[in-house]
Amino acid sequence: MKKKKRILLAKPGLDAHDMGMKLIARALKDAGAEVVYGGIYVTPDEITKIALEEDVDVLGLSFHSSTHLVVVPKIMKLLKEKGGDDLMVVVGGCIPLEDVLELKNMGVTDVFPSGSSLDDIVDLIIQ
Amino acid sequence: MGDSVKTERKGDIKTDGLMEAYFEKPKRLTTWSGFPVKDIYTPADLEGIDYKRDLANAGEYPYTRGIHSNMYRGRYWTIREGSGYARAADTNKRLKFLASQGVGGFSIFRDLPTVWGIDADHPMAEGEVGVSGVNLTSLKDMEELLDGISLDRVSVALLCASCLAPVVFSQYITVAEKRGIDIAKLRGTIANDPLHSRYCYGKPSNPIDLSIKLAVDIIEFCTKNMPLWNTNSVNAYDMRETGLNAPEEIAFGFGIAMEYINKAMERGLDVDDFASRISFYFSAGIDFFEEIAKLRAARRLWAKIMKEKFNAKKPNSWKFRFGVHTAGSSLVQNQPLNNIIRISIEALVAVLGGVQSLHCCSYDEPIALPSEESQRIAVRTQQILAYETGVSNTVDPLGGSYFVESLTNTIEERAIEFIDEIDKMGGMAEAMRREWIDEKIDEAAFQLQKEIDDKERLVVGVNTLSTKEEDESPGGIHSIPPETEQKQIANVKRLKETRDADKVKLAIMNLKEKAKMGEKETLIPYIMEALKTYATIGEIQGTIREVYGLSYDPFNMLKSPY
Numbered sequence: 001m002k003k004k005k006r007i008l009l010a011k012p013g014l015d016a017h018d019m020g021m022k023l024i025a026r027a028l029k030d031a032g033a034e035v036v037y038g039g040i041y042v043t044p045d046e047i048t049k050i051a052l053e054e055d056v057d058v059l060g061l062s063f064h065s066s067t068h069l070v071v072v073p074k075i076m077k078l079l080k081e082k083g084g085d086d087l088m089v090v091v092g093g094c095i096p097l098e099d100v101l102e103l104k105n106m107g108v109t110d111v112f113p114s115g116s117s118l119d120d121i122v123d124l125i126i127q
Numbered sequence: 128m129g130d131s132v133k134t135e136r137k138g139d140i141k142t143d144g145l146m147e148a149y150f151e152k153p154k155r156l157t158t159w160s161g162f163p164v165k166d167i168y169t170p171a172d173l174e175g176i177d178y179k180r181d182l183a184n185a186g187e188y189p190y191t192r193g194i195h196s197n198m199y200r201g202r203y204w205t206i207r208e209g210s211g212y213a214r215a216a217d218t219n220k221r222l223k224f225l226a227s228q229g230v231g232g233f234s235i236f237r238d239l240p241t242v243w244g245i246d247a248d249h250p251m252a253e254g255e256v257g258v259s260g261v262n263l264t265s266l267k268d269m270e271e272l273l274d275g276i277s278l279d280r281v282s283v284a285l286l287c288a289s290c291l292a293p294v295v296f297s298q299y300i301t302v303a304e305k306r307g308i309d310i311a312k313l314r315g316t317i318a319n320d321p322l323h324s325r326y327c328y329g330k331p332s333n334p335i336d337l338s339i340k341l342a343v344d345i346i347e348f349c350t351k352n353m354p355l356w357n358t359n360s361v362n363a364y365d366m367r368e369t370g371l372n373a374p375e376e377i378a379f380g381f382g383i384a385m386e387y388i389n390k391a392m393e394r395g396l397d398v399d400d401f402a403s404r405i406s407f408y409f410s411a412g413i414d415f416f417e418e419i420a421k422l423r424a425a426r427r428l429w430a431k432i433m434k435e436k437f438n439a440k441k442p443n444s445w446k447f448r449f450g451v452h453t454a455g456s457s458l459v460q461n462q463p464l465n466n467i468i469r470i471s472i473e474a475l476v477a478v479l480g481g482v483q484s485l486h487c488c489s490y491d492e493p494i495a496l497p498s499e500e501s502q503r504i505a506v507r508t509q510q511i512l513a514y515e516t517g518v519s520n521t522v523d524p525l526g527g528s529y530f531v532e533s534l535t536n537t538i539e540e541r542a543i544e545f546i547d548e549i550d551k552m553g554g555m556a557e558a559m560r561r562e563w564i565d566e567k568i569d570e571a572a573f574q575l576q577k578e579i580d581d582k583e584r585l586v587v588g589v590n591t592l593s594t595k596e597e598d599e600s601p602g603g604i605h606s607i608p609p610e611t612e613q614k615q616i617a618n619v620k621r622l623k624e625t626r627d628a629d630k631v632k633l634a635i636m637n638l639k640e641k642a643k644m645g646e647k648e649t650l651i652p653y654i655m656e657a658l659k660t661y662a663t664i665g666e667i668q669g670t671i672r673e674v675y676g677l678s679y680d681p682f683n684m685l686k687s688p689y
Contacts (some may be wrong), residue, residue: 014239014255016329019369019572026573041329041682043251065239066495070254096494096604097460114493115460115589118580 005126006056010038010047012071017064020093020114024060027118031126044071048078051087058125063093069102076107090125092116155583159414160372162537168529176532181427185481185522189430191423191535192523193481194446199519203231204477205484206509207284207450211236211260212496213607214615215271218261222276224499228506232282232315234486235272236260237295242328243681244291244668247615251682256612259496260286264619264665266658269298270305278303279312284450284484288318288362289328293341294664297654300353304655316357316406316450319345322383325559326568327365332681335556337672340646343390348651350401358401359387360408360450367410368456370572373421374538378545379564380407381425381432382555388437389554394646398437402444406483411476412454413469419525420534422449422480428539450484451477458493461588463600466490471508478518479525485509491600498605622661630660635670635689642674 007028009021018040025035036054038047051059059079061072068091079085091103092112100111112121135142157163176182183189186196195201208230210221222233238260240252247256247264256262263269278299287295296317300310321338342359349358363380371379384405392398409425412418429447433439453473458466467490477485487505489497497505513519525531552558578584585591634657641653650671657667669679669687679687 014243014251014329015259016327022569023572023576041251041331065255065259067254067258094460094493097600098604113460115593117590118576 005033007058008036008051008056009060010042011040011062013067015065021062027122031122044074052084058088060090158417172529172533189427191427192526198522203513204482205231207232207234207484207486208506209234213257213611215268234284237287238262242289243332244664246663246665247619256615262615265661265663269302273302279308283315285317288320289324290321290333292319301655301658314355316360319359320362323362337675339390342387344649346391347649357406358404360406362408364408364410364452369568370575374541377425377542382549386555398439399441399444407449409449410454411451411473413457418476419480423535424539448483451482452486453488459588460493461593494600495604626661631662634660639670642671
């Protein structure tokens with residue numbers, strides 16, 4: 001039997017808009033994945049630590065207050081340093097379309113701006 | 128079946144979709160909040176309504192039709208447009224631009240580090256300084272923000288609701304005082320609703336007991352010193368934005384307001400001395416009639432609560448005065464120009480609902496900070512409503528509508544049920560402690576998303592009619608000036624090195640002593656003294672927190688230097 005996918009969901013920074021992340025957590029669980037819920041107000045260091053300790057396959061990051069271009073490269077660098085560069089990183093939230101390519105260039109597998117369908121997100125992560 | 132004969136010819140366009148569109152009809156025959164809607168409403172739906180008792184003319188109890196007898200014939204609602212980004216000087220420029228566009232008041236948004244009460248140089252502030260509002264680490268920032276603005280001739284809403292509200296409020300009045308303006312003449316609003324902030328800006332910085340203490344400090348200070356200032360703008364809006372329904376918006380907003388009122392009365396204030404300066408901040412959502420009914424129901428219910436529950440004697444204490452912000456959660460990133468239409472409808476809701484002050488969202492809000500252009504459209508939306516549509520020429524034009532009156536009753540009844548449920552738990556603070564509110568919020572959001580996923584609710588650009596090919600945002604995106612954060616951090620560091628450290632320490636120690644007196648002392652004058660020495664928001668908040676047995680830093684990363 002195929003191993004269940006493990007996903008860490010986390011929201012870095014000071015913003016509290018966590019509803020999207022909660023909805024995704026529920027949808028992923030319903031689809032049979034194992035979700036590690038990292039919660040809100042977590043730092044890049046904490047996120048990296050949890051991702052490696054929990055041995056997840058996917059890291060899902062949620063943003064609402066436009067800090068993605070500052071925080072994502074930081075996390076990508078930490079992952080690389082600590083040996084987590086095989087992790088698939090997915091970003092979602094309030095992301096201007098103009099920033100999608102830049103995030104992908106940083107190594108992010110896919111970006112789901114607000115209004116994305118839960119099915120699309122689950123499909124990508126579970127595959 | 129004659130029409131099944133094949134008449135299609137090679138090269139014809141596919142017409143299945145056309146016929147489907149031709150025969151399309153509404154699928155969801157309920158309001159946004161889920162109340163069933165009948166095919167027609169008749170005089171039978173008005174049975175039991177007594178005009179004088181339940182509606183009355185505007186300006187008369189229970190104010191269902193409006194709080195002023197002539198409503199907008201006497202004065203339009205305040206056309207307010209909010210702003211706040213980057214450093215104080217940048218926001219100052221935007222405020223002056225908005226003033227040139229004919230707004231009647233400002234709303235100032237602060238960034239997340241400010242709302243959390245941490246300085247710009249705090250490690251958790253990285254990437255957030257000046258991003259979703261202006262950074263106000265010290266009094267210097269407020270001085271720059273208000274440069275060239277005559278504070279005795281403007282109405283300003285300070286949208287900082289968290290436990291930092293007393294500090295931002297004190298920054299504002301300290302600037303006025305330093306300019307020699309009598310603070311009794313200041314007109315404006317401090318959001319001052321830290322209880323709601325738990326759900327929107329973080330629980331670590333808004334502990335329940337400290338939240339209530341600080342909120343009441345502002346009420347007490349203003350009651351004694353600032354008669355024109357609105358002491359609270361109780362924020363039902365943010366709660367609604369999470370996915371709660373219309374009656375829950377009323378009930379949770381009123382539940383929070385009642386906590387503050389109870390505590391202010393326990394301190395010995397007379398309800399009639401402060402109730403008229405408590406206002407509300409409500410949403411205007413996309414369900415046209417339900418939202419209008421909600422605002423009318425809220426007005427009637429608040430009047431009853433103030434008169435019957437709190438025994439307020441003055442009519443001004445009974446009046447539900449409120450500002451509206453159109454529903455940000457109704458806006459969609461896909462085809463963002465469509466948002467202009469949504470915002471116009473919601474603004475019309477607010478006006479037909481009898482709003483006192485209106486802020487229209489900007490169409491580009493789901494994407495980025497509003498641009499000058501999008502803010503101008505937001506202001507023009509209100510001006511077109513005011514000058515061209517004629518909707519403000521008479522009071523409560525939908526009053527007496529079979530449908531609207533019936534819906535007003537339904538929403539009020541449901542809101543009362545929620546309020547009773549909260550009362551049984553021991554009030555809103557207790558409902559929060561038990562995480563009952565959290566459960567309601569989560570439940571509502573899941574339900575809403577499920578209905579969108581199942582296409583039971585259609586949202587253009589989300590689950591129907593979305594365009595896939597967009598790869599940039601029409602209208603572009605507004606970004607804050609580069610280097611904002613670095614410059615602000617450098618400023619804050621320089622300030623901390625150059626200010627008179629002894630004076631800062633003295634003021635902070637005095638604040639600490641006064642905080643120990645708890646409910647016996649309002650902290651505003653001592654916060655003002657500390658601000659004058661250029662103590663920062665982090666230092667002031669941290670000092671108060673420690674007295675209340677909390678960590679100096681809400682993130683527990685920094686230790687108090689005092």
